[in-house]
Amino acid sequence: MNILYIMFDQLRFDYLSCAGHPHLHTPHIDGLAAKGVRFTRAYVQSPTCGSSRMSSYTGRYPSSHGVQFNSYPLRVGEWTMGDHLRKTGMGCHLIGKTHMVADAEGMQRLGLAPDSVIGVRQSECGFDPWVRDDGLWAEGPDGFYDQKRSPYNDYLRQQGYPGGNPWNDFANAGAEDGDIASGWFMVNADKPANIAEADSETPWLTSRAMDFIEQAEGPWCAHLSYIKPHWPYIVPAPYHDLYGPEHVLPAVRSAAEREDAHPVFKGMMNNRIGQAFSRDEVRQKVIPAYMGLIKQADDQMGRLFAWLEETGRMRDTMIVITSDHGDYLGDHWLGEKNLFHEPSIKVPLIIYDPRSLADATRGTVCDELVEAIDLLPTFLEAAGGEPAPHILEGRSLMPFLRGETPDWRGYAVAEFDYSTMPLCSSLGLEPRDARLFMIADKRWKFMHAEGGMRPMLFDLENDPDELVDLAARQTHQEVIDLMYGRLLDWGLRMSQRITLSDQQIKARRGKSGRRGILLGVYEAEEVEPELTAKCRGPVPQ
């Protein structure tokens, strides 16, 4: 069996018709859900790309692998999906985005050449890169563009798009009176991108995935990782005007949220992004474009799935669809992500397993609390590997595909580090204090903030829109105490004893005598003669 691990970027859990969106129809993704299991409570481990992805790719929480925000290098030697899967004989390949930054100092210290096979894997978060493209390109000394080549820009140039950065000038821009109307400015979100639809990012990457699959041999896992519907919000025709302001759902927010808001929440509401997404004109420009990007993505899923069906691959390919985090889109007076409300931290998750073991669960939903770090253990089980709970902090989801009801976790955890944001200094905090932790169970969502601030608490049952922060009212101390107890358990979790498995630990018990170490022995007669044979007898001459 092969694994096609599809990730969209910034795709909200509820912007799919199978998840209940009233205007956005996503029949192809819905079709996969009808053949698999859709998880309704799937949480990522960080509401930002880099951390969330490094958690998904390592199966570990951000504070376990250390990539607590975007562009923090992943330490050399950290075990990745590729390392685990290759041990089973399954290749692990990348087609698209990872947000990975290599630990250049660590690699240099270990003498790892960046262009060796090992060096490339260390640089690419354990994947063998078929295509690596993070999707945002800028020219110039500080930009991304001159540091790394963009295969997508190379493609556009081959297709005849001129200039040094055709992504910037065509894929990410409309045109107005001969001038670029950049997707970086949200006022342009309703314009069609100035590019043939087939040349835009999502179809381009879908084609690259088909190229990969066509030539792939042996069991493989392919991470097909789209940049979209992530900002900049702009999409080519016809997707740019499929949706209009009439399809924009009302923002989930209340005036009361702005009163006595938690300092971190308040800081984010008041930054440029929060302020922009609090404006109706921004939402009405951006959300139809965001929906158009998702509609295009769904159409590409249709194209891909039809091709997999035609070529017989639907029968031997596990397919996963998920996202690295959501998008506030103006809910809670916020844009983007970076906090723990559901639109930001919850993601779509659909798993289709072609094997008969999953027949009983096709088309069902699972409401258990699952985490993005559960995918790697799931893939490892699917690939026939040994579980590695001394390294992997997630748990295999295979029992849910088989229709079992395992004893499951009682809460999900996520983290966020805002130390590189100006908010950290405006709150007067040092970097290590600019960290947030979420504990969510089926009833409550709790946020702890380092730096001496109060927590946040929502009652998901009676306040599913998370509009009332109960921690501001000091009415739920018992729940808060419970959550702090869980946070302590989680904080003390064993996350770094990665060089020995539990089986190895157990096998060591009581063996020191056999290795020649005799402890607490007063006289030789107290222990078995065979253990003491080497320290008895005549003095050698």
Next chain:
Amino acid sequence: MNILYIMFDQLRFDYLSCAGHPHLHTPHIDGLAAKGVRFTRAYVQSPTCGSSRMSSYTGRYPSSHGVQFNSYPLRVGEWTMGDHLRKTGMGCHLIGKTHMVADAEGMQRLGLAPDSVIGVRQSECGFDPWVRDDGLWAEGPDGFYDQKRSPYNDYLRQQGYPGGNPWNDFANAGAEDGDIASGWFMVNADKPANIAEADSETPWLTSRAMDFIEQAEGPWCAHLSYIKPHWPYIVPAPYHDLYGPEHVLPAVRSAAEREDAHPVFKGMMNNRIGQAFSRDEVRQKVIPAYMGLIKQADDQMGRLFAWLEETGRMRDTMIVITSDHGDYLGDHWLGEKNLFHEPSIKVPLIIYDPRSLADATRGTVCDELVEAIDLLPTFLEAAGGEPAPHILEGRSLMPFLRGETPDWRGYAVAEFDYSTMPLCSSLGLEPRDARLFMIADKRWKFMHAEGGMRPMLFDLENDPDELVDLAARQTHQEVIDLMYGRLLDWGLRMSQRITLSDQQIKARRGKSGRRGILLGVYEAEEVEPELTAKCRGPVPQ
């Protein structure tokens, strides 16, 4: 300046005359204390060799580096004392014991040859090994001996001691009627080891240190790491009979300790070691030998310091004397170490800095709570390096040498993992639950046990001998709550963001615009024109 970092193994904090031992006179170590600062509350981070040492050599807590018990391999790539000091131009060398086990799988995955310079450093915990000898040798398929060569055994063979394992047959044994009287059997602890005193382990390693220093160039840090006074308890003449039962201090223990003991404490009292050290005959054999080993060590310090003085090196060498943990010696019905009472977790710590900056503190004591992980930051400061608090969890002790009164930590932390001990299974625990955490401040010592057990609590002010476990009496809930709050703070500490310093984090703030990322911008006019220049202008032709 050079650094001579001397570690004894299993040397109790109070078995030195400068620390108040009434019978054991250690004038040479006392003399170093008279020229430096002696720390009276120095805690190691684990009461067992391997974990404690890996913490000292990485400047990090056991659950940060993952070596939570003896012989857990240190993950490849972990930053070590050698890595930090070499960045400053200072070499870092090993003479003696480390208890390091290489991460062979991790090295193989990264293609690191064990015999390359990088591979050797990864295998030897970052040191360049002048001599590596862990001091305990057994022959046979499961023993240590056939896996690694012992330079000490090589030396003994050169000196004419016969047989395959002269350490076992001579250094670690007396003789009785032509038979080996092994040091592994404590009944033999009062016999002289069957070896010339000058050939025994402590003088041998002292000579190797002098060899190293004589040839060393450039600034160097040398870790002179003795195996003794660690068990097996046997010492050559004349040290074997300098002390007798009349010099054995009464065991610090009470009958009440055995009633309602914490399950982990009880399990350790009842194991073979605890039972042995509860016997008076064992203490009366072992403690005089232990004192003899320390007396020999002190004499070797005298030899070494005199030579350093003669050769002018006392003027440019910082000298540290410490231990990796203590020894219960029957106190609290326990032998060896492995719990958090003072005889086990507190160590001697003396720092002599030859520079004039330390003149004001010579011969003083410091009662602040210091940790073994503070040494690496101290050495880094002494070597002129940049502090690295994103990696190093300890703090430089240099302010105390300068006579400053820095704002200092309020509590020390230690950990212990007993998952490889039979106690783990007899308590019905899985490996990850067999973990203990200590929080000690100047008044209280607290122990948390995973696995659903109650904590332990001692009042160090009113019960300095730690005989009354207040947590068994449920009288000090407020103190226990305070300690759990500290444990939460500590559990959430940022320990893995090791690839970026705080300065690098701060330098990133507000820079995304310059890298070409424009967030929350509705119209170009909202931001500085220079940031938007690349996304305005005519469409390229």
